[in-house]
Amino acid sequence: MGEGFKRFKRQFLIETIIKSVLSGIALSLTVTAVLLILDGYEWISLLLAYILLIGVSSGILLGLALFFLLWRSDIKIARKIDRRYGLNEKIETMVAYRDDDGDIKELQRQDADSALNNETIKPEWKSIALTIVAFVLSIALLVGAIVVLQLKEDDPIDSPPDNTDPEPPPKEEFEATDHHKIALEALIREVEESNLQDSAKAPVIAELTLLLSKLDEIEYMEDMKTYVISSIKNVQGIINTVNTTYAFYIYAEKSSNAHLKNLAYDMYSLSVDATVAELNTICTALIEDKTKGEIISLKDELGALLKNSKMPSEDKLCMAMQEIFDVLLAISEDDTYSESYITTKLDSLLNTDTPKKIREILPTQRLNEDVKIHVVNELMRIFGLTEEDLKDESQGDDTVTDEPEGRPEQGDDGGFGTGETLFGSNDIVIDPKLEPEKDISEIYVEYGTIIGRYDGKITEMIAIGEISEELAKILEKYFSVLTTPKGE
Amino acid sequence: MKQPNVENIEKVKKFSETVSLIKTELRKDVVGQNEIVDNIIIAIIAGGNVLLEGVPGVGKTRLVRSLARTLSLPFSRIQFTPDLMPSDVTGTNVIEKDADGKMVSSFRKGPIFANLVLADEINRATPKTQSAMLEVMQEHKITVGNQTYKLNEPFFVLATENPIEQDGTYPLPEAQMDRFVFKLIMEFPSDDELVDIVNMTQITLDETANAVVDGPTILEMRKLASQVPVIDDIVRYAVNLVSNTHRELSKSPESAKKYIKYGASPRAAQALITCAKVRALINGNYNVSYEDINALARPVLRHRIKINYTAVNEKLTVDDVIGMVIRETSKK
Secondary structure (H helix, E strand, O other), rough: OOHHHHHHHHHHHHHHHHHHHHHHHHHHHHHHHHHHHHHOOOOHOOOHHHHHHHHHHHHHHHHHHHHHHHHOOHHHHHHHHHHOOOOOOOOHHHHOOOOOHHHHHHHHHHHHHHHHOOOOOOOOOHHHHHHHHHHHHHHHHHHHHHHHHHHHHOOOHHHHOOOOOOOOOOOOOOOOOOHHHHHHHHHHHHHHOOOOOHHHHHHHHHHHHHHHHHHOOOOOOHHHHHHHHHHHHHHHHHHHHHHHHHHHHHOOOOOOHHHHHHHHHHOOOOOOHHHHHHHHHHHHHHHOOOOOHHHHHHHHHHHHHHHHHOOOOHHHHHHHHHHHHHHHHHHHHHHOOHHHHHHHHHHHHHHHHHHHHHEEEEHHHHHHHHHHHHHHHHHHHHOOOHHHHHHHHHHHHHOOOOOOOOOOOOOOOOOOOOOOOOOOOEEEEEEEOOOOOOOOHOOOEEEHHHHHHHHHHHHHHHHHOOOHHHHHHHHHHHHHHOOOOOOO | OOOOOHHHHHHHHHHHHHHHHHHHHHHHHOOHHHHHHHHHHHHHHHHHOOEEEEOOOHHHHHHHHHHHHHHHOEEEEEEEEOOOHHHHHHEEEEEEOOOOEEEEEEEEOOHHHHHHHHEEEEEHOHHOOOOOOOHHHOOEEEEEEEEEEEOOOOOOOEEEEOOOOOOOOOOOOOOHHHHOOOEEEEEOOHHHHHHHHHHHHHOOOOOOOOOOOHHHOOOOOOHHHOOOOOOHHHHHHHHHHHHHHOOOOOOOOOHHHEEEEEEOOOHHHHHHHHHHHHHHOOOOOOOOOOHHHEEEHHHHOOOOOOHHHHHHHHHHHHOHHHHHHHHHHHHO
16 A cells, blocks of 8 residues: 555544544533533532543543544545545545556556645544534533532522422520529529418429529520420429319319319319309209209219319318218218208208318419419510410320310309409409408409509509519500509 | 556556547547547447437538548448348348359448448438348347358447438337447537638548557557456446436436436446546546546436436426436435
């Protein structure tokens, strides 16, 4: 084969290598960029250098493969030369008959070689240029993909959504302040100085003290809420335990006896007058019942309640209920069905110690209830809890938000009073002008009759600066929601 | 590899020069018609015969006579008429007295016994006479009685057809047309050419071309031309060109399906390659190219294919249709 053809063949080889390598790298970089974009930039968690190394290496391998695809036999190279230089099939004929004898074929070979030697090698600029453009575009595509990735990392809002679960929001931190501690300590002192029943006072103080000790350990708001709500539940539980009217009410609710339910409600409302009045009503109804059916029914229900509620026998309420039960039992066991006997027996209920016991126990438990409400409200205020927080925690648990359902025949005016709205609240409270020699049954008054005095006192203390600004706002708001007392 | 014969190489290199000499001499007697002259020279060297179509007076006889002078070859002209008999062409046995006075039978050679024969208005002869002529063209020998007479080589027939007077003529059948390697169309000369013709013939009506080659030289040239290499792709291209004229083939192009009634025979492919080799050497090339094939496609194919009425209605000539087939074959 002539030197001319070898020269052109060498040129073709160089062009093929260049095109193969550039095309291979361009192809692999393009695929890398497309995968980066489609995969949501997850790949970029690999080091970028590795990605480029993989892309370039696979590009070179692809290039080698492309080389064997693009490389041509001598005949095809000769054909390309003929077409590129307009040599009218001289070179292809030369290559096809390179091994043949013959004078004309020898002449033909010489003529073809001479034609090649007279030609200047012209690289196939068009295809080389296209290859270079493809290579540059592939680099631009990859760089663009990486730049977009960087921008997306800086702006997390625009980050493409992924299919995994969203990260949980960071926990809100909690730090116990002096306000928390001071307020809690003040609450503890209030409980100590209160008229809370002794059997409940120590446990309540212990509960609040425990909460105080844990404050510095609490790191997050949700933990704080858990601890405080737990304390609230414990305080409610402690006081509900000593307030046997609560237990009596809970069990009476399950009864089918209307008299018992009404009696339980009135006692749970801690209304002495209502309780005594209901007792009168019961006795009257029982006397009118000629068949003793009501008596027996009430006796059975009351007996079951006393047994199931497990009220302490020394508890005055329990003692009072026991006395009622004994009377009803006696009537039930009497075979004479004497109306006078029944009347005598039931009247005795109203004129013995039973009402007295009731009048003693209800105010005491009323005080306990007041302390319970005060402690709960204070804890909520100190730690910024809302009714919603308590409701969330009280799913299935009536302790935190326990309120009586209300007597069917009585309107729900709120509070624990007789239902006759005097002034803002019907609650029974201890008269601030209590005189020591007064009977305990006379120390409780309707809150509405003395609220004016409280309001006045508070206003005086605010004016002279004895109450902090924060507390003053709370108190002013408290009194402002109540209506002006009549005559006060 | 065997060393090339220097003498042969010189002859090959001189091939083109020799043909140029022939053309130069012919131009002394023939004005214009360059393509006709080139193709006739190709046909002679290739060993084929030519069918020439042209109106009277365009120089057909003069061309062949001048060619005979240039090639130093005996020339004869046969004017075909309807009453011409086969023996008028080939020759016949006659009874004559010999030197001793005895009556002997001897063969009187006909006008066909020349190297260059002009068969003028061959379409006027009867089919019987045509076939006798064409058989001689094919065989290059004549059999009369028990005797076979071989014709001298190179033997070349230039047959003419008068396209004007068609009444009482016997057009050559397609099978007979296939024996001509080329069909050439002699156009009416241009005004300038006509001026030259008139001026030239005012001086003398005789041919003035000189002999530059002889018969053996033509035969050598024929042998050299046969050795010109042609690559397989070009042979395949020539074959495709011929087969694409057949509309019944599924691969034939749309132009063939639309405009051609009958396609060319395999002789057309042979003629294309053989004549392309000669053309390559004449142009100073030592290999056949696609250009050679395309340049010879019309002369080789125009008398071998028949266009249909669709082409006629669209005022297409057979050369136009051949051009379409060439274009469509080249694209593939």
